[in-house]
Amino acid sequence: MQTHIKQRDSAVTDQFAGSDISPLMQRVYANRGITDAGQLAMSLKNMHSPYTLKDIHQAVELLLHALDSKQRIIIVGDYDADGATSSALALRALKHLAAEVSYIVPSRFKFGYGLTPEIVEICGQQSAELIITVDNGISSIAGAQHASDLGIKLLITDHHLPAADLPIADAIVNPNQAGDQFPSKALAGVGVMFYLLIALRAKLRELDWFNRHNIEPLDIVQWLDIVALGTVADVVPLDQNNRILVEQGLRRMRAGKACEGIKALLSIAGIEHNRVLASDLGFQLGPRINAAGRLEDMSIGVECLLTDDPARASTIAASLHELNNTRREIESEMQQQALQSLAMLEKTELTESSEMGLCVYQPGWHQGVVGILAARLKEKYYRPTIAFADGDEQQLKGSARSIPGLHIRDILATVASQYPDLMTKFGGHAMAAGLSLPQDNYQAFKAAFNHVLARHLSADDLQAYILSDGELMAEQLSLTVAREIRNAGPWGQGFSVPVFDGHFEVLDQRIVGQKHLKLSLQATNSNNILDAILFNYANFGWQTRAQTVHIAYQLEVNYFRGVETPQLIIKHLQVIAMH
Secondary structure (H helix, E strand, O other): OOEEEEEOOOOOOOOOOOOOOOHHHHHHHHHOOOOOHHHHOOOHHHOOOHHHOOOHHHHHHHHHHHHHOOOEEEEEEOOOHHHHHHHHHHHHHHHHOOOEEEEEOOOOOOOOOOOOHHHHHHHHHOOOOEEEEEOOOOOOHHHHHHHHHOOOEEEEEOOOOOOOOOOOOOEEEOOOOOOOOOOOOOOOHHHHHHHHHHHHHHHHHHOOHHHHOOOOOOOHHHHHHHHHHHHHHOOOOOOHHHHHHHHHHHHHHHOOOOOHHHHHHHHHOOOOHHHOOHHHHHHHHHHHHHHHHHHOOOHHHHHHHHOOOHHHHHHHHHHHHHHHHHHHHHHHHHHHHHHHHHHHHHHOOOOOOOOOOEEEEOOOOOHHHHHHHHHHHHHHHOOOEEEEEEOOOOEEEEEEEOOOOOOHHHHHHHHHHHOOOOOOEEEEOOOEEEEEEEHHHHHHHHHHHHHHHHOOOOOHHHOEEEEEOOOOOHHHOOHHHHHHHHHOOOOEOOEOOOOEEEEEEEEEEEEEOOOEEEEEEEEOOOOOEEEEEEOOHHHHOOOOOEEEEEEEEEEEEEEEOOEEEEEEEEEEEEEEEEO
């Protein structure tokens, strides 16, 4: 798949007049839709109020009644990092309030996703009087009905897109439900729970509850490290509200105030806590937490975030580290199998654009890894991709990933509408979704999926490109500017780390870590020599005799043995001239 570098249309006006923001960062911010310097404020006071969330008052009353009545509360979480952080946050807060609370994270292999009737039955057997879902529940029609039948109160907290029909619940807190006025629709599940706790604390303060019960006031800010981890790991858009949550959580980590589990995860990943970035949460900590849910039991991840014992945290973090290594091995094997099966497709159908999307499946693939596989194939072929694994009762479980501009859940909804008998269930977001279907329907679904895609995509939509913030002048390729960029985040989904492009002479090259290419580059019309690294260089078809290259790159701070230097992280490379 040919990738092109495309410079953004920068349009800096006077929106930053009077600020001390450098011209370079003004350009970068304008490219990300920032129209006012106030949108960069990262103080907690700049967060949205919780009271525009639909059902927030009903949810608070449910919790208040449960606390005062000493009701048995069970948290039902999802088996990913957002679900783990949401569960840990809810548990820490409710235990502080002396609630009788426990949690269940359904196994993806035994129970599947969400509040199923089977999970509700277990809650009933454990004498639950109130079930709180975190990061799930909005599509759990049958489970909610079973809770109602058993006389169990139900509070759903979720952020996934709802269907036309909502589950029966005593309260639903989800910024994406119809009629909700909360300004940010990008909250992760852990963000929704954070907001619910803010509203609960306000109510308890109003009632003088803490004094009457001789309980220390709820310090929710202390758990912002957990909120930041879940928000980044779930790859939700980092609008201003989410950036505040992430930035404040990062500040706690850098100050050494993270929970013991996050400290242990940072340590085993080789990250110094005072230098942690949002990208570390997404690429280092998140995958280790997720590995528990993908391969074994997400309760391992939850326990890591719950313990206050440093030794136990280190032990659990080591287990998560090993699970993640195993996940990588499984993923690598599955990816090789998928690439082999797509080899002929790449030579024929893909080049003729007859396949707008990819559906891949092989018996024996691991359910917990198909999401990552879909993401990898989507990146390689730049097509919406669904990877399937065997489920129970002759069902396939699929994980879908999309390309920018295509809402994958809406595509699945269209398939469900036009071909109502193909899928058993589906749900998700714009860029990622999940689905189940009978094994016998796989080929028919594949055809239907591509039929729907053909009406929403053109050949031009399938041209991969990297957006660049333009060129940097030679004097801007410096440690000072690299630090400025680093400190200007947090960067992430929907607020991408700056990428620049330019032409460079190749002075030297060597292989490091067996698969990465270390380069010495010199910018045109400059004597400045820069270190650069191209990860997984074989994917780029590297030419060893290259003399001049056009690259898209990130300017980052490299920290090695206590010394900081500027470094170019190459995101795309094109050979311009050969020796």
